[in-house]
Amino acid sequence: MTCGGSLRAERKQMASIFSRRQTLGFITTLPMLSACGGSGDGGGGSASAAGLAPAPTPTPSPTQSPAPAAVGGRPRYHIAAPDGGWINDPQRPVRIGDSWTMWALYNPTWPNGGTEWRRWTSTDLVTWTDRGVSIPRRTTAFGDVWSGSAVIDTDDTAGFGAGTLIALATMPADNAAGQNQSTALWYSRDGGASFAFHAIVHPNFPGNKPFRDPTVFWHAPTSRWVMTLSEEGKIGFYTSPDLKQWSYANGFVSTLVGGVMECSHLFPLHLYDANGATGVDKWVLLVGGDGTGGGFTGGSYYWVGSFDGTGFTADSATGHWLDGGADYYAAMVWQDARAADPLAAAWTMGWMNNWAYANQLPAPAGYRGQLSIVRQIRLQRNSDGTPSLRMTPIAAQNNAFQSVMLGTDQTIADGRDYVWPAEAGMIAGRIDLTLTRVGADWPGGAWLSVRGGQGYFTQIGFELNKSHVFVKRDSSGPYPPEHGAWRETRSVRCEAANGKVTVSIFLDAGSIEVFINDGDSVLSELINAPWDATGLNLTASGGSVRVSEVRVLGGA
Secondary structure (H helix, E strand, O other): OOOOOOOOOOOOOEOOEOOOOOOHHHHOOOOOOOOOOOOEOOOOOEOOOOOOOOOOOOOOOOOOOOOOOOOOOOOOOOOEOOOOOEEEEEEEEEEEOOEEEEEEEEEOOOOOOOOEEEEEEEOOOOOOEEEEEEEOOOOOOOOOOOOEEEEEEOOOOOOOOOOEEEEEEEEOOOOEOOEOOEEEEEEEOOOOOOOEEEEEEEOOOOOOOOEEEEEEEEEHHHOEEEEEEEEEOEEEEEEEOOOOOOEEEEEEEOOOOOOEOEEEEEEEEEEEOOOOOEEEEEEEEEEEEEOHHHOOOEEEEEEEEEEOOOOEEEOOOOOEEOOOOOOOEEEEEEOOOOOOOOOOOEEEEEEOOOOOOOOOOOOOOOOEOEEOOOEEEEEEEOOOOOEEEEEEEOHHHHHHOOEEEEOOOEEEEOOEOOOOOOOOOOOOEEEEEEEEEOOOOOOOEEEEEEEEEOOEEEEEEEEOOOOEEEEEOOOOOOOOOOOHHHHEOEEEEOOOOOOEEEEEEEEEOOEEEEEEOOOOEEEEEEOOOOOOOOEEEEEEEOOOEEEEEEEEEEOO
């Protein structure tokens, strides 16, 4: 979502999902709803699909773990908006020296005003330091600053000096060739701490309303810059020798995920076989899309294919959702040119929110919006030979936690819940466990409830006899948005052919991220749990299941 805040923003909607171009002036007319939402069925990996609706589950038993001292409601290890502010699209990080520099769209005066680029830096992609605003809004005739990308111009192709950091960003440039949504060039000589405005370098074409989110990379085989750009019904591809003069090259057309595909990223990766061997490289085109037409919601969608320097060709017309949850949008992807093998993997981070209800969420802790943790992505063939992205937390993420508790191996069944280590209840932390089938069949279901308290809980459901896992958050806390996209139970496929399922769950003050089978499936959702809700409960029904390799990391 690029803007979220311009007075010139579009009011067009993508199906029932709010467009990210709706104005913040319009946002102020939306009520702040307080009624609790009821249970709903799911979509896209969706629980509403035939045979995948989650079975009724019992309310979890009260936890016996002592509650910690009261603490604030801000995220412990996620980037979030400063107090009173709004955050949305993250902007692709750039490596400068030994650290990464990243920006995100930020509005300090929500719900009025517009967005600007705020900067964070990190040496490990886990702990981020807020450095303040790099590209302020309303310092030019073109108003706000929306999404884009930054590159280091090593060879001085743009003429600002070798090594200059160049940012290309969408601006609502009404005076740029008489059009809106054009690309502006900003440049920095202080490592991205501040930028100077140069000019509108890629003005909109007449009649193009969507013309935004430029993502730029250097294409060595053709010795030029390549830009992907969101346009009506397609991703446009443009090329340039100098980051200033852009020529249209091609377009990838699809309306599969809405009328406008946003925040696109195009990148190459090795394609790995199940045994770890690789003999071919592929290109991946990742976009932010609207999946309501297919029973999903807003999310990040991708195709695997080839790129010849001018255009992308997908191997299949149908792609995949990167994350099965409701809150992984505007995902960015980046790679490390200094890595031993830069094509072995990439990193991604997304905006944990959804335009269906982003403007309705209460902000009791004084912030509006957060980003996900950084994840690693690898391209690997599935059992049927088709390629897909596997997404896992990076190893360094454990550095965010200060304590480790190990649980004992136990078999759970009706009337025999898992017994957690003392003080395992948490507000923020990580839970790892393995579920193993006992006998020939999985039980009717197993349910892990987290952040329980005051009658609220968030539930991860394992209905492995139906090969799916779901997250149910409609009872996670008070004052949820009154929108179906919040109430729906989201599910993903979970293959357990070997009788085992591995699970890693990341909890924070207002979010849950669930990784299944080493990133084969992921569910990312916001939750609205009470600040001090720490309850944990794991139970099963209709059979038994073995719980092992339990590890609880906390103290974030």
